[in-house]
Amino acid sequence: MPEQLSFDPDFYFGLVADNLLKNFGPRALVYADNALTKMRAIGDDEGFDIWMEIHAHLTNKAASDFRPEGAVIH
Numbered sequence: 001m002p003e004q005l006s007f008d009p010d011f012y013f014g015l016v017a018d019n020l021l022k023n024f025g026p027r028a029l030v031y032a033d034n035a036l037t038k039m040r041a042i043g044d045d046e047g048f049d050i051w052m053e054i055h056a057h058l059t060n061k062a063a064s065d066f067r068p069e070g071a072v073i074h
Helices: 009-024 027-041 045-065
Strands: none
Touching: 009 027, 009 045, 027 045
């Protein structure tokens, strides 16, 4: 059973994603992919889970922030 936290980590994953996008733009997704690959390669399950959450936030934010004008998502 996962440890109960006294705070919502989802908020912090969103902050990290916002900062990565602000500093690196669309390249932030590449950096997050690299982090996931590294965490998996070194067997860091906790780090992998953290980066998965950050990656999910990045993907959602990038989909709305970098959508070309007139693009329709189906």
